[in-house]
Amino acid sequence: MKRFIIGAVAALLVLTVGTSSANGALNVITATEDLASIAREVGGDKIKVESLARGYQDPHFVEAKPSFVLKLNHADVLIVIGRDLEIGWLPPLITQSRNAKIQQGADGYLDASLKAKILELPTGQITRAMGDVHPLGNPHYWLDPENGRRIAQEIRDKLSQLDGANAPTYTQREADFERRLTDAEKRWTAQMAPYKGLKVVTYHRSWPNFADAFGLDVIAYIEPKPGIPPTPQHTLDVINAMKAQNVKIIMVEPYFDLKTPNSIASQTGGKVLVMPPSVGGLPSASDYFKLFDTDIGMLIAAIKETGAK
Amino acid sequence: MFRLCHIVRGLFIAALALMWTARPSAAQTPAAAAPSAQQTQAAADLRAELDRLRSEFETVRDSYGARLAALEAKLAALNQPAGPPPPEAAPVAQAPAAGTQVQVPSGAAGAGGPEGQLPVYGNVSALSKIFNPDMAVIGNFIGAAGRNTVAPMPALRLNEAEMSFQAIVDPYARADFFLAASPDGLEIEEGFITFPTLPGGVLLKVGKMKAQFGKVNTMHSHVLPWVDTPLVMTNLLGSDEGLNDSGLSASKLILNPWVFLEATGEVYQGDDSLFKSHKRGNLGYVGRLRGYRDITESTNLDLGTSIAYGHNDVGPDFTTRVYGIDATLRYRPLRRAIYRRFIGRTELMWSRRGQEGGDSDAFGMYASGEYQFAQRWFAGVRYDASERAADAALKDKAGSLLLTYWPSEFSQIRAQYRRTAYAEGHTANEVLFQFLFSIGAHGAHVF
Numbered sequence: 083m084k085r086f087i088i089g090a091v092a093a094l095l096v097l098t099v100g101t102s103s104a105n106g107a108l109n110v111i112t113a114t115e116d117l118a119s120i121a122r123e124v125g126g127d128k129i130k131v132e133s134l135a136r137g138y139q140d141p142h143f144v145e146a147k148p149s150f151v152l153k154l155n156h157a158d159v160l161i162v163i164g165r166d167l168e169i170g171w172l173p174p175l176i177t178q179s180r181n182a183k184i185q186q187g188a189d190g191y192l193d194a195s196l197k198a199k200i201l202e203l204p205t206g207q208i209t210r211a212m213g214d215v216h217p218l219g220n221p222h223y224w225l226d227p228e229n230g231r232r233i234a235q236e237i238r239d240k241l242s243q244l245d246g247a248n249a250p251t252y253t254q255r256e257a258d259f260e261r262r263l264t265d266a267e268k269r270w271t272a273q274m275a276p277y278k279g280l281k282v283v284t285y286h287r288s289w290p291n292f293a294d295a296f297g298l299d300v301i302a303y304i305e306p307k308p309g310i311p312p313t314p315q316h317t318l319d320v321i322n323a324m325k326a327q328n329v330k331i332i333m334v335e336p337y338f339d340l341k342t343p344n345s346i347a348s349q350t351g352g353k354v355l356v357m358p359p360s361v362g363g364l365p366s367a368s369d370y371f372k373l374f375d376t377d378i379g380m381l382i383a384a385i386k387e388t389g390a391k
Numbered sequence: 392m393f394r395l396c397h398i399v400r401g402l403f404i405a406a407l408a409l410m411w412t413a414r415p416s417a418a419q420t421p422a423a424a425a426p427s428a429q430q431t432q433a434a435a436d437l438r439a440e441l442d443r444l445r446s447e448f449e450t451v452r453d454s455y456g457a458r459l460a461a462l463e464a465k466l467a468a469l470n471q472p473a474g475p476p477p478p479e480a481a482p483v484a485q486a487p488a489a490g491t492q493v494q495v496p497s498g499a500a501g502a503g504g505p506e507g508q509l510p511v512y513g514n515v516s517a518l519s520k521i522f523n524p525d526m527a528v529i530g531n532f533i534g535a536a537g538r539n540t541v542a543p544m545p546a547l548r549l550n551e552a553e554m555s556f557q558a559i560v561d562p563y564a565r566a567d568f569f570l571a572a573s574p575d576g577l578e579i580e581e582g583f584i585t586f587p588t589l590p591g592g593v594l595l596k597v598g599k600m601k602a603q604f605g606k607v608n609t610m611h612s613h614v615l616p617w618v619d620t621p622l623v624m625t626n627l628l629g630s631d632e633g634l635n636d637s638g639l640s641a642s643k644l645i646l647n648p649w650v651f652l653e654a655t656g657e658v659y660q661g662d663d664s665l666f667k668s669h670k671r672g673n674l675g676y677v678g679r680l681r682g683y684r685d686i687t688e689s690t691n692l693d694l695g696t697s698i699a700y701g702h703n704d705v706g707p708d709f710t711t712r713v714y715g716i717d718a719t720l721r722y723r724p725l726r727r728a729i730y731r732r733f734i735g736r737t738e739l740m741w742s743r744r745g746q747e748g749g750d751s752d753a754f755g756m757y758a759s760g761e762y763q764f765a766q767r768w769f770a771g772v773r774y775d776a777s778e779r780a781a782d783a784a785l786k787d788k789a790g791s792l793l794l795t796y797w798p799s800e801f802s803q804i805r806a807q808y809r810r811t812a813y814a815e816g817h818t819a820n821e822v823l824f825q826f827l828f829s830i831g832a833h834g835a836h837v838f
Contacts, residue, residue: 138726145723149683173835174837186559309800
């Protein structure tokens with residue numbers, strides 16, 4: 083028995099030796115590619131950025147793979163979307179990371195939603211009878227350029243706090259990002275202006291901030307309730323609503339099955355758009371700017387094709 | 392004021408207790424046909440004593456009532472948002488409702504004690520419920536049909552209600568409690584504190600927990616891919632609960648450029664369904680080495696080897712060792728993660744059990760596969776074979792087919808056809824079915 087204990091202690095000591103070597107640049111891990119893109123804009127070459135989830139993956143259902151533990155183990159900063167989006171996979175990864183810097187509440191943990199404009203905050207009693215509701219509001223808030231700016235400011239402040247020497251760089255880069263984003267937003271708003279009030283159907287409630295920013299009116303969802311797969315009755319209701327209001331556009335996130343959307347489209351003369359809600363959702367949406375370029379380009383092409391209003 | 396409430400409440404309780412003790416003697420008196428003179432005398436003494444106590448209580452109550460009134464007036468004058476005057480036996484939580492500060496009790500002021508605002512230690516605040524842990528209850532209802540004379544299960548049974556309480560303790564630790572209520576009683580399934588940020592990158596857990604031995608042993612019943620547990624759990628790890636004991640667990644990542652590698656060492660009290668501690672020094676030990684690697688973004692391989700050692704129930708000089716190897720292959724395409732997945736898993740275990748007349752070596756294993764073919768549907772298959780730890784000549788075998796339906800993430804309905812060939816020569820054909828349902832906030836599980 084003594085041998086066993088001594089052996090175990092010796093083994094642990096040996097293991098302690100092989101720790102990772104530090105490197106100049108701040109190591110930033112983000113939950114999603116949207117945050118990675120914004121962090122890259124702010125941090126430039128002063129930081130290394132990597133996202134855990136891919137843009138074409140449902141961010142609610144990411145697997146808590148041990149390989150993510152390794153990434154979190156050498157992270158200096160962890161940036162999360164928050165609002166319980168990652169509740170199903172991130173907390174055990176943080177616990178297992180053995181990294182004091184990024185534990186919830188530590189300096190290296192940044193919840194990007196704290197200053198963002200959050201929609202669909204539930205009022206009154208909520209229950210699971212409403213499906214997979216988010217009690218802290220809709221977590222898909224990054225799809226509004228205004229929130230892009232607010233996220234960038236949060237990231238600037240966090241990076242400056244942890245890496246004071248490069249604070250001027252972060253401030254300058256963030257200001258530059260805001261300027262470019264505001265210019266781009268003017269362009270996007272102008273592109274969408276003729277279609278203000280456009281009625282659309284979406285699969286999941288991923289688009290309230292996007293709809294708010296660009297004047298869309300989401301009249302129905304293909305999911306009867308968040309996280310609940312389509313039912314025949316609800317699908318029929320959606321078809322009827324689309325016919326009644328002459329809705330032609332169905333926006334579907336890349337991680338949902340297209341069977342129901344396609345059947346709805348064939349019965350209503352509508353068009354299914356597989357639109358990326360995140361950076362990396364499609365190869366063309368390779369950064370935060372191109373995400374909006376892609377989405378707005380797809381929407382306008384579909385409007386012209388279907389004559390939707 | 393806080394202390395005052397306590398005193399008033401204490402007196403009230405004391406008075407109640409006295410009334411209660413007084414009542415039976417009063418009730419006895421008419422019941423007794425002819426009370427002796429001695430008894431009557433005793434009753435009279437008691438009554439006198441009671442009267443004396445009552446008057447004393449009234450005096451104290453009056454004096455405290457007066458002080459209470461004075462204190463309230465003082466508080467009102469201070470324009471403090473004080474709660475309503477506490478009735479007798481007021482609930483304790485009421486006192487510090489105004490925030491995290493409490494007034495120094497009036498008696499203490501000027502007596503050399505602290506003056507002004509006192510901090511409230513712990514969580515005593517009207518807002519304290521925001522610090523409540525995440526709570527959930529998971530019901531596990533199991534039904535069985537068919538014939539099994541060796542290990543029969545009840546036809547219908549709420550097998551377990553698992554209650555979980557999970558929260559961050561302080562900046563250094565988090566705590567997880569899992570209580571399992573079953574027809575056999577309430578049991579602490581797990582209850583441990585985790586220190587995730589110790590120097591040297593060690594993750595330390597202290598408490599009662601499922602030992603990191605293989606895969607099935609670490610799983611709660613509601614995350615198992617089957618209704619039952621494989622035969623090897625009962626045959627070689629003592630019961631379907633497996634190794635679950637009080638102790639310490641330390642694990643560390645072995646960082647290298649190629650794979651995820653994690654080493655775990657655990658020390659236990661040495662008293663669970665497999666091990667028996669005959670004296671304090673008879674501890675149980677578990678060690679595990681786990682490797683993991685992403686093969687592609689959708690496919691990954693998880694390999695582990697484990698060892699468990701402890702004394703067994705034969706006697707203080709007899710020990711049991713179990714060695715295990717486990718492998719899990721997972722496939723889950725990222726773009727269709729909610730519709731498709733495959734998990735293949737197997738565990739092999741070797742047990743060496745010391746007993747009278749020499750060691751008994753037994754081997755057991757299972758292999759299983761689950762395939763998700765629609766958003767809510769899973770099909771599964773499992774093969775089991777295991778010798779029994781105490782007598783390796785007895786070997787049980789089983790095969791199972793499974794179908795699982797998920798109405799949502801929070802409930803699950805499962806059916807399992809199981810054919811078991813027991814070593815005794817009996818073959819059991821059974822259909823098991825299960826309803827699992829979860830309410831509340833249940834933390835995510837470790838991969």
